[in-house]
Amino acid sequence: MQNKAKAYAQVLRKIAHTASKENEKEQLKHFVMVLRKNGDTRMFEKILKEFERLEEQEEGKKITVVSSEPISENMKSNIRHVVGKGTIEEKIEKGRGAGMSIFVGNEYVIDGTVKGKLRSIWQQLR
């Protein structure tokens, strides 16, 4: 089933990247018709997930930077240099304290907050 969802996702990705603005709607309509004809509409959520993964593979993962204040463009390019390609999304959390956390997709985190450092020291003392 996973392979089937992948196959659909690849088709969907092709539509998204190659179809012109006029054809896009039509092609998506056909895509949905094919899903219905094959009885695979219940896989739609899985197909979307696979689509996201394929996009991440090509375009790079979504990088979320959480800090208490906005970050500079210079900082963003430094982050891209360390983490690799990907779209950077900023998230401001006022109560977060000093430092920032960088989430790479849902798989990796670089914790540069003061809270994170204190936690690391605590674990060394234990």
Place this chain on the structure above:
Amino acid sequence: MDKGFIELLKKQLEHAEAPIHGEEMGRVTSVGDGVVQIEGLPNVMFSEMVRIEKNQAVSTEPSYAMVLNLEEYTVGAVVLGSDAAIHEGDIVKRTGKVLSVPVGEQLLGRVVNPLGQPLDGRGHLAAGNLQTLPIERPAPPVIQRESVHASLATGFKIIDALIPIGRGQRELIIGDRQTGKTALVLDTIINQLNEPEAKRPICIYVAVGQKYSKVAQLVQELKSRGAMEHTIVVAAGASDPAPLWYIAPYAGCTIGEYFRDKGKDALVIYDDLSKHAWAWRQISLLLRRPPGREAYPGDIFYLHSRLLERAAKFSSQYGGGSLTALPIVETQAGDVSAYIPTNVISITDGQIYLEADLFAKGQRPAVNIGISVSRVGSAAQTKAMKKVAGPLKLELAQYQELAAFVQFAQDLDEATRKRITRGSRLMELLKQPQFKVLPFEEQVAILFAGTGGYLDQIPLERVKEFEAKLLEQLKNQHPEILKNIHESRDLSEETRGELQKAIEAFSEDFKQSHEIETTAQK
């Protein structure tokens, strides 16, 4: 704040470093019924513990979960505790460790949960020498083992004589509800007080899915009899989530293995494995693993086989320690051919079958000696016990053949009547009230009296009185006989002669004082 404390803290922090580092993480995508689905954690290992960092506004305490499903993009984990405060989007981090439990002498006398957290209100476990071991450990290989030869006395005549258990054996206790399974194991723990301290096995009682009131009652009984000092209780109560029920037997086994690996003897009781199987079925179904027979997952056999295989007797080269397992399985309406009972019967080295009918008729322990067996057998018996057990088995086998004719006793020939008389008295002797365990030398003495025919002329309703008074007499007036049997673990010709004289003299006195006719009675 004490300045000394601040200086100590400063010193400790001198060399502490806090470099920024990256680590793997995941996010909770769904949570329900104690199971979390996590996206991320690309390199997490099977059975690894992960830490779920909850939303600060909800709780600062992280939850722990154990990874049981590794799929292409998601990880399924069971929460070891309540999942109430876990939300979608919570961050999950690896701990890099498999689930471990604290082990050591500090656990003796304590009641803990399967994670090693104390439940008895006596504070944290004492820190010194406390180590942790993983709950899943490989079973000892063949080369480390030797055959079972030392006896594990339960204190029950019917078991020690007819279905003897050895140290390192796995003996299943199986029966319907309310047939005395827990009572039997409780008395087995208490009976270890009759062993010299150096050879006394450490007892671990694992309560799976039981009411905490029942566990509390059990602990209280053990405490009042001084048995709690050599006992550890691991409890996953009825209100605890299924993952704790699942890990409880493995945690108990690991605690027992600590003592086994140090050259000591340990006894672990799993009460009961039926509930353990239910918990694993629940977890597997929630993890969407395909159900098999009776909706149990395909690896239900492996669940118990890998647990019970860890019970072993080590050779002297590897310390000579042992871990004996007494798993309990509850049957429904006496059906021993059901799925879980047959699985566990095929794994263990014998079974003690407790029957509800026998229990109702007053035969307690309600052991059906016809279908109970110990595959270790007399290899685990003392020489003294072997000498009385042989004739006992023969008498009982002959009696059981004739049991159907008991009601026609008046119409039978003399030889048959004698057999029935002897057999019924032996069955009466094998009855034993709860908390009245006997050391093996007393069992030998009383069974010697029974198989020697000294009870044949005693009325059936007086047999227990005879037994009690005989033992009292031997303890008060002939302690050297019991001492000889205890120390030599044998019934030598000389001791046998002395015992015979003592029993004959007592028997005459008993009959006279109770005005019992010398003709044989029913």
